[in-house]
């Protein structure tokens with residue numbers, strides 16, 4: 508027998524996530540809309556590629572925050588897929604709890620939710636078998652006890668899994684599993700979810716973590732999207748074609764900016780101008796000001812914020828600048844700072860490699876206390 512099917516694999520969409528970190532209701536609303544627009548791109552990809560399946564490996568929505576209207580919108584998206592079967596497992600943010608929308612809502616007939624009690628979906632006509640390991644509760648410190656998969660090597664066998672793969676933790680509340688245990692299931696493709704960075708963990712063995720199609724925070728930099736997968740099986744041997752499709756609306760980017768020597772707001776803004784803002788205009792940016800500034804000069808965060816608000820979707824500012832102390836000049840003074848510097852410099856001369864950085868830090872912090880009246884650790 509020969510079977511050939513195609514699917515779009517995604518995970519961790521987190522519909523209606525609160526995005527409280529953005530600091531304004533307007534921006535968090537906009538980001539919730541972004542999640543929907545990115546999901547609509549997944550639906551468009553399924554339609555344009557005429558995929559047989561849409562596979563969603565958990566955390567489709569946030570149970571605690573999702574609204575009824577979002578669920579209706581979601582189901583309308585699934586209805587648009589007509590001939591495509593949608594296979595879903597609940598994740599740790601949308602677990603199969605008693606009041607889950609997966610239980611109570613009347614989903615479109617092409618939607619199949621795989622649960623601990625009913626983990627299988629067999630699509631006989633296509634020779635495809637799905638088996639899902641998801642979440643019944645918000646935390647699961649060990650894998651749920653469930654019926655093992657019924658793998659028939661003639662068919663195409665696909666596992667959906669949401670949880671932590673191969674982490675060194677001895678205990679993880681999120682379905683801990685190691686790669687060998689997973690591979691022992693004997694599947695042809697492992698559609699993983701939970702880690703928000705994309706990872707084609709073992710493409711050669713068909714193990715792929717989709718990542719979140721839209722990044723959700725600064726800890727999720729880089730490209731985000733979904734996978735377009737074609738699986739072909741003939742006489743028990745599998746051929747896989749696995750391709751990443753980038754879909755995200757925005758990037759989270761950290762931009763370190765050395766503003767050493769800037770003595771005015773104008774100079775600081777000139778340094779900010781150097782970035783390619785046209786390329787970054789839809790992005791969420793974190794600017795880290797570094798370097799040393801002349802004594803008495805401080806980063807003008809308000810002006811920088813005003814500048815950045817016009818240049819990108821949202822910016823966070825972090826001031827890591829240090830005052831540039833003229834040690835030679837200050838040491839010549841006959842005051843407490845002068846005495847302190849001379850004492851520390853004498854000690855530094857005699858210090859070994861281990862002690863030196865400690866003394867240098869002590870000198871810096873001591874001068875902060877004496878000259879600026881504040882110490883930031």
Ligand SMILES: [Mn+2]
Nearest residue numbers: 519566600701
């Ligand atoms: Mn997630």
